[in-house]
Amino acid sequence: MTHPDPGRPDPVHATLDRGLHQLAALGGDLAAHANSIGTILWSPPRVVIVGRLKAGKSTLVNALIGAPVAETAALEATNTVTVYQDGSPSRAEVVGVDGRRHPMAVGHHQQRLPLPLATPDIAFVDRWLPSAALRRLTLIDTPGLSTLTVANDAATRRAMIDGFEQTRTASIDADAAVFLFDAAPRTDEIEFLSQLPFTPLNMLGVLSRADSFGEGALGRRDPLGHATEHAARMAQQLTETVNAVVPISGLMAQTSHTGMLTEQHAAALARLRGMPTLEVIRTFDADDADEVLPLATRIQLLALLGEYGVLNGREIAAGGAAALNAWLTDRSGIGGLMRALDASTTRFAILHRAHRILARLDQLAFTHPARDRIRSLAAQLRSAPALHMVTVLEDYQRMLRTDPRAAVTDELRTVLTATTPAGRLGLPDNAPAHAVSAEAARRLAAAQQRSLATGSAAEDAAIVTLIRTYTSLTAAPR
Ligand SMILES: Nc1nc2c(ncn2[C@@H]2O[C@H](COP(=O)(O)OP(=O)(O)OP(=O)(O)O)[C@@H](O)[C@H]2O)c(=O)[nH]1
Ligand SMILES: [Mg+2]
Incomplete structure (x- = not known):
């Protein structure tokens, strides 16, 4: 990733760092302000994942983090904006709309815990966990956009739009967005994206659930190939919104990136090798197929691999869990997503982050008694070639x-x-x-x-x- 190496800062980073030292040198409480703004400079770019209800946002967040920390249950919707960042010990804080922070207990992944505030009073949850992936990017999971769950939709809008620049304390300060959609984005979703303080340069489109695209795993066409074609078409239609559209199966990426797959799973799947497709389907639908595979195993395999993975991963599974895992990674499209994030989203996220830092200086110049000196420092930074x-x-x-x-x-x-x-x-x-x-x-x-x-x-x-x-x-x- 293009995240600056702290050992050899890039010119943007070095110039802002010098500026913050000058701010601190102005004395008084400005040292504390410089420190607080410096936190932005030294932390990784913040990427927010947005999209329709049940588009697969939390599943993708888990795949990118490499651990199943975000809830993805079929019946449970994500109902708070959650900021996942690298840090030890593993912990969480709930930030109220009034900006106050409340520590929160964290359980084992997937376990729902009582929140210290009522949901409408929560701006977002800050969640820290040790993760190499999060050292490069902070990831922000959001409740789905939907007219059916007005409260969740409102939570995402509040954190992303209403909170921006006005109530700093309750804003999530994202530097880039990943926008998830399945077949085609709706006009209200495009409208929402156009209200975000971003440009198409730091917004990446993701065609999610590629493994069940079109007619799905049982259709005449390979859903992954079909999704790739459709993504290219969508990229052309959405040039005013996103810089690219990549197809992805978040489910396959999550399974292969979170260590969920075991040798037992691979061995069970390999037992279905050579079986005609229709018979595999019958086995998965039947009540009395326990002699082929126990019901609990069938349920697990479907949850981990989806229909596409079960049908097409059988041969590879004979080579063991590592081979199946590598196949899932390759087919999931996560590599293409990482490359797209690297190629431009991260680059513009870093510029956007520099913009956030300058905006903080402007804001400080507005309210602080030393406003003239802060203002001239901000002007001097803006005219720096870097x-x-x-x-x-x-x-x-x-x-x-x-x-x-x-x-x-x-x-x-x-x-x-x-x-x-x-x-x-x-x-x-x-x-x-x-x-x-x-x-x-x-x-x-x-x-x-x-x-x-x-x-x-x-x-x-x-x-x-x-x-x-x-x-x-x-x-x-x-
Ligand atoms: N087949 C398939 N299923 C997926 C994929 N991604 C997610 N799912 C399933 O879709 C359901 C919803 O996934 P989530 O990741 O919770 O979706 P979400 O967008 O976070 O949902 P909300 O937070 O409720 O808006 C889960 O049952 C996932 O297992 C995918 O790529 N392929
Ligand atoms: Mg979710």
């Missing part, structure tokens, strides 16, 4: 709100997503230096021209940022 992309991100976010189709919005996106100076100008990455400076000069002139007649304050600010970007590219083509 933080330039954070400003571009902020402008892009504002433009998406005011005028998503504007040419300026497009230019900002190009600047943000490119990885070379040539790419920032819309040129091929290997364009020669003279072409880069010529194009930069052309764009600079066009931006200066446009700055004479802008449509909004957001566009004013965006053009100032573009002028800065192009100026630096004319001056020093690399």
Whole structure:
């Protein structure tokens, strides 16, 4: 993952760290403020998992953590927003909508515990557990969006939208989102996503339950292949919402990543090798198939592997639990999900996190007696070359709100997503230096021209940022 290595901080990290030291040096209570803001800097990006009721969010959270900590019972809906982060000892705190924290007992996984507050008074639950995966990303599980469970839906909206920037204490401060949907997202879900303080750059779409996609495991087509095709189509339709759509079977990923699968399971499944598909189905449906496999084993296998895993994993299971586990990992699509998270979501999550830190400084400048010095420190940070992309991100976010189709919005996106100076100008990455400076000069002139007649304050600010970007590219083509 691109999470900065604490030994060798990246320039964004180093610049913010220096800024926070300067803040602390202003004395008084500012040292404590610098420390509290520094906590954001030193913690991993926060990724929130959102989606419809029963879309498979908690199952995916478990797979990503590598432990079955989130509840996924078929009949029990997740009803509180839960923030999973790395830490010892394993513990939990309930954060009230008033910002107050209440310690909470934690039991063995999957065990439901009494909450110290009534659900409507809970903003979210902070849950710590030691986990290598959580050292790289903090994961936030949410109640499903649904008109059927209004209270749960409200809990997710409150933590993600209402709480944002207004009541800091009760906000979950996410840096990126993973949006889960099955066949097709609904318009109210897209509407919800558009209200989040994100851009499509840090939102990743996930087509969940790929193992039962379309006609499912018993259909004519392979559901995983069908889901992959459908995901590519959805990615094209959702370009204004997410940066990619990956198909995944959270169930297969959860089973293979949480150590749930044993040699006994593999051996039991292998006993169904060579059996015609219809007979396997009959065995799983029958009341009197105990001589083939005991009922409890059949139930376990279905819960762990789903119909697709049971039908298609029988041959591999003969090679033992490790082989079956590797097959599940491969088929689940979790590798593709991790790559997509790495490729762009995490990169933009880190920029988003830098934005959160600058926003905290702005907020402090608003309320603190030393406001002038804090304000000039924030301005100095914003003009640091290392933080330039954070400003571009902020402008892009504002433009998406005011005028998503504007040419300026497009230019900002190009600047943000490119990885070379040539790419920032819309040129091929290997364009020669003279072409880069010529194009930069052309764009600079066009931006200066446009700055004479802008449509909004957001566009004013965006053009100032573009002028800065192009100026630096004319001056020093690399
Ligand atoms: N076949 C199959 N079943 C899945 C998959 N992911 C989840 N499920 C099942 O779907 C049910 C709901 O899964 P959860 O992970 O609890 O879904 P959720 O989105 O967290 O649900 P809420 O919190 O109630 O909104 C469980 O019975 C899971 O075992 C999947 O990829 N394939
Ligand atoms: Mg859930």
